[in-house]
Amino acid sequence: MPRVTMKDVAQAVGVSVMTVSNAFNRPDQLSTPLRERILQRASAMGYGGPNAAARHLRAGRTHCYGVVLSESLGYAFNDPYSVLWLAGFSEPLQAAGATMTLLPVPRAPGSDRDVIRRASVDGLAGFCATHAALEAARSCGIPMVLAHTEDADSDWVAIDDFAAGTQLGAHLRRLGHRDVVLLADRAFTAPPGPLDVDGEPFRLALHALARAGLFDIAIRIRGLLHGLGPDCRVRFVGAGANSRDAGRLASGHALEAAERPTAICCISDVLALGVLDALADDGLVPGRDVTVTGFDDLPEAGRSGLTTIRQPIRDKGRLAGELLLDPERTPRQLTLPHQLVVRTSSGPNLT
Amino acid sequence: MPRVTMKDVAQAVGVSVMTVSNAFNRPDQLSTPLRERILQRASAMGYGGPNAAARHLRAGRTHCYGVVLSESLGYAFNDPYSVLWLAGFSEPLQAAGATMTLLPVPRAPGSDRDVIRRASVDGLAGFCATHAALEAARSCGIPMVLAHTEDADSDWVAIDDFAAGTQLGAHLRRLGHRDVVLLADRAFTAPPGPLDVDGEPFRLALHALARAGLFDIAIRIRGLLHGLGPDCRVRFVGAGANSRDAGRLASGHALEAAERPTAICCISDVLALGVLDALADDGLVPGRDVTVTGFDDLPEAGRSGLTTIRQPIRDKGRLAGELLLDPERTPRQLTLPHQLVVRTSSGPNLT
DNA sequence: CATGGTCTCTGTATCGATACAGCCAAGGAT
DNA sequence: ATCCTTGGCTGTATCGATACAGAGACCATG
Secondary structure, X not given: OOOOOHHHHHHHXXXXXXXXXXXXXXXXXXXXXXXXXXXXXXXXXXXXXOOHHHHHHHXXXXXXXXXXXXXXXXXXXXXXXXXXXXXXXXXXXXXXXXXXEEXXXXXXXXXXXXXXXXXXXXXXXXXXXXXXXHHHHHHHOOOEEEOOOOOOOOEXXXXXXXHHHHHHHHHHHHOOOOEEEEEEOOOOOOOOOXXXXXXXXXXXXXXXXXXXXXXXXXXXXXXXXHHHOOOXXXXXXXXXXXXXXXXXXXXXXXXXOOOOOOEEEEOOHHHHHHHHHHHHHHOOOEOOOEEEEOOEOOHHHHHHOOEEEEOOHHHHHHHHHHHHHOOOOOOOXXXXXXXXXXXXXXXXXXX | OOOOOHHHHXXXXXXXXXXXXXXXXXXXXXXXXXXXXXXXXXHHHOOOOOOHHHHHHHHOOOOEEEXXXXXXXXXXXXXXXXXXXXXXXXHHHHHHOOEEEEEEOOOOOOHHHHHHHHOOOOEEEEEEOOHHHHHHHHHHOOOEEEOOOOOOOOEEEEEOHHHHHHHHHHHHHHOOOOEEEEEEEOOOOOOOOOOOOOOHHHHHHHHHXXXXXXXXXXXXXXXXXXXXXXXXXXXXXXXXXXXXXXXXXXXXXXXXXXXXXXXXEEOOHHHHHHHHHHHHHHOOXXXXXXXXXXXXXXXXXXXXXXXXXXXXXXXXXXXXXXXHHOOOOOOOEEEEOOEEEOOOOOOOOOO
8 A cells, every 4th residue: 555645646736746845844935825725635635744754864853852761661661760850851852842752772782773773863862871872872973962971072961979979978977877788779780798999899890880871870889988988888789670669678688687787878769768668667767777868859758758869850851951952052061969968867876 | 064874885895885784784695704894894984874764764664653642741751640651651662672752742733743743653652642643643644552442443442431430420429429529630621500411511621621632531520420420519620730739729729619529539649649638738537528539549549548440550551552563463442441449538428 | 517596796766755956927127 | 128036836866775686606416
């Protein structure tokens, strides 16, 4: 079943294809009666209007912007941080009449390129993007805005994760905590044995995070360790995922350990909320029996009394969208403010 | 700056364009050494791989599926129902390596067609789609799966909203409620004066909902009224939006009215949760002082003791995706089960 | 030595639309 | 009467890739 094209319409009306094209795109280029006749005939023939792919090829623009996700599509909708960021990102797009494509990049090596190439978009936001994705975008000439600090040639909208981590670590230190469990998600493979920040295992673990596109988390962890100080005992525990349930499960392990830590420091609020769930199950009081901290300051953190770092998630997304839509806008490397929010889940070390 | 194309690569290597194309897409069609040479040269020249638009034009497939939203993009990420549905929808897409585009259709008349035409997608899901959007998709020959029951020629994944509404209405009736406020979102313009289900104002109000793409809500309201019975006094209150905050505000008005209703029946859980918030502010006990019902059974509804209708939101999305990916699959009109969940927010009318 | 089959690679038409230059007729200025 | 402008429309090249048919080269077989 051959689709009806502009050519068919042109033939039926008895005008040139160009005139039909103009009827749809540049009303000022032809007389109104003819335009009406063409549109009417087109609709009668079942012609739905200029073909998108052909138009994109010719015009080189799609009015569509992509978001690179190193996680699955489902993750984008399940994680509150992600949802907030995307909501912010969508604001300027909506205002500009643009659409938005979600590009989940499978973990298979090299697939970054394929997914990004297949996507016909005018620009990309690296919500959670690997270096390979950035390279792919560059090689295709697609502008890209990242969500973490990068080299001088890149555009980004981020916070100073090192400073934020340091601030949170220092808070715990001030409270007297010297035995801390650091709860990260599965991408961070805990190096076995005593912590050696300068050692190879630790370096590799951070590298794994970066490979998964979690640069900000890697930087955040460095900051945390810096703030906690060299004399603090830090044990790493990996959660199965970055979710509330995974946090609850992982925290169970940490608490059952022979030597219970005095504080559990989570790299995200969702993990921390899961830890609070686990504490509640065990009848432990956060901030008194165990100190718990998160990162992000989701709305739920406020309700749960979680000590955390507030970052302007929605603004991060919104500004990324604005930079993408307006290539002239400067500066193109934005570091937004963050803030330590102390609530009841953190308290002095009483042991 | 002219982009580098396949032709350039072919020239540089000294082979035909077709061979370069094969090097990227059909490795079995040429010898490995030549393929390697081509890929290497291409990468050295800064060729990022086959252009997406051109490929789409030629192949007629994009591996991208669209979701039509009559609301803004932001809404898609803010409403829990929407987020759950999208998470379900994304599952099969992710498995098939496809991407997903969100198409917010502005309210301007006729813009449905434009947005849908501009989107180069292999299929559409009408999460919240108007008739105009469906027409546009049909005229472009794009397959579309709807989220509400439609005519026999359409594919859809929905629940029986009339039966569900009736069940909920009957529940309230059994509890003795005969003075009910029906809280819907702004798309439903409450007809003034006494309710006349067969009258023109009511018909127009339902029509407005349909125009906004909220067919399921319109059907649901009919069902509710049917279940409540003809002797039940029903007053309509429109919330400014379908959100928790809007529900809280709107419920304030309903409660301050001279004649307080014995039950507030909300067309969604988010609105109902907002009503519960308002009751808590006023020190009223849901189910005793005022009965409140929702619709959807979001996770939060369980925690808040909300009486509601459970529908398989995630499954609705997932199955819509599966139907879209597999045109052969039958049946293509799925009505999923729903269930009345009675919790503490509904109780007998004690007045 | 002819025949047939594989394996590689090539040339051309095509997907559906748009940009650009240009053509013709009508009307106003000189 | 001639020149020039303007409005309204047309023809063709082009965007960048892929499908398809087919051409040589090479080897095995009878």
